[in-house]
Amino acid sequence: MASVAFLGLGVMGYPMAGHLKRKGGHDVTVYNRTTAKAEKWAAEHGGAFARTPAEAAEGKDFVFTCVGNDDDLRSVTIGPDGCFSAMKKGSIYIDNTTASAEVARELAEKAGARGFAALDAPVSGGQAGAENGVLTVMVGGDEKTFEQARPVIESFARMVGLMGPAGAGQLTKMINQIAIAGLVQGLAEGMHFGRKAGLDLEKVVEVISKGAAGSWQMENRHKTMIAGKYDFGFAVDWMRKDLGICLEEADRNGARLPVTALVDQFYKEVQQIGGRRWDTSSLLARLER
Template sequence: MMKTAFIGLGVMGFPMAAHLRQAGHEVCVYNRTSARADEWVTRHGGRRADTPAEAAHGADAVFTCVGADADLQQVVLGKGGALAAMRPGAVLVDHTTVSAKIARRLAEEAASKGLLAVDAPVSGGQAGAESGQLAIMCGGSAEAFSAAEPAMQAYAKRIVHVGEAGSGQLAKMVNQIAIAGLVQALSEAVHFAKRAGLDVATVIDAISGGAAQSWQMNNRALTMADGEFDFGFAVKWMRKDLGLTLEEAKSNGARLPVTALVDQFYADVVAMGGERQDTSSLIRRLEK
């Protein structure tokens, strides 16, 4: 079993850290809002730290799951950050969805200190984090991946080493590109079915056994039809992810017309007050 630290106890990090604890690992947690860390310790044991550095001190593996590039930079590289306190040979595992640029920078900074680093964004949402069934795409050296992978098994159903540092983040961008277009198409399909006077549940049952089937269809089509969006992956975070993706596309020359269009559709949802609703709220644009 490993001595670990988990930094960032949001809707994803809170249950992920709990799975580490349940798997038998020693866990020290840090969260910017200390009450959240206190709640985690009350529910799961372990201990909490007052700074990322305190949490990371002596750990075999340090996990981060925060909000964006600036947040990650603060808890890892900032004053009281984790990297300065980690022991030689330890591994930093970042589960935040951030830019490939900062992922590469963290890997370089870690290597300069005799540390390992893996960028390991996840897919599966809050439900996947709570059930321990996340898909994790990893970037970093083979040595770093080997050091991190055993602990990640505590909350994953699939872990894939994609390539060098930054590759995990690039793979997550591929994931979000695919989801963005799919959710728009599903929104239009459900909207069309309703306008055509069809029973949406019956139609989804009919088509979900064929080529149109997807996780989004299985889990979001009926709630879309019922106008239920107060759960799941928030629009504000999807817009953050798509922004990272479109910025990366400017660098590598990828042409993403549908992704750019759907990002603007999500901007419409934000303007309608839906930034904290699930990404399936995209259908609201069609039915307003």
């Protein structure tokens, strides 16, 4: 059993912290910007809650963060009452936020200067993956720190991989989002085409999902796409944030992402028709409005 702090109890962080407590058996203290949610988590899972990131991190072996973006991340780590001010030497900081590789490297450097280690460890699998404890975790950092942290991370994951040095976890997550963007657009266009052609989409998916076109998105989203239901899952706003990170990184490293840039604009159109919180499969709604 390790002593753990978890900062950020959104749709991902809330169940992830729960798995650390119940499945992992760790001593968990949580922090959330809205204290009422932290109090609720503590009552539900039998852990503790703190009123500041520093208070939550005091004396802990591992400190996790799962917040919104680079600015939120800097706030809970190196901002006033941030966790870095309270973390003990030899402890490990693990960030599950989808953020930039730049901030991952910045925080790793600041952590090292203070005598503790850091890993950037963004996750894939969505809210369902978090709730079921089957996330995929892409980690950047040194191998020794990774091996120390892996058993704890595995409390909420089915796959945990070390991708390279600091920032490599975030870069891998960018590839994940780039691949998903093009895939979902292709699926949306295929289903739109099938509907216009008068085909039974359930029958179509039943067949093609078992062939080369099959994907997680097809298996898990086709029924709700056919029904035109999008009020769940990974939100368009979040996907645009992630794709923005991808495109900014591509500007730095010279990568060409024409499809990603195009799909990002398609998601902007979905936002404009009221779909900011719709699931990312709502690209179909843009074609059928």
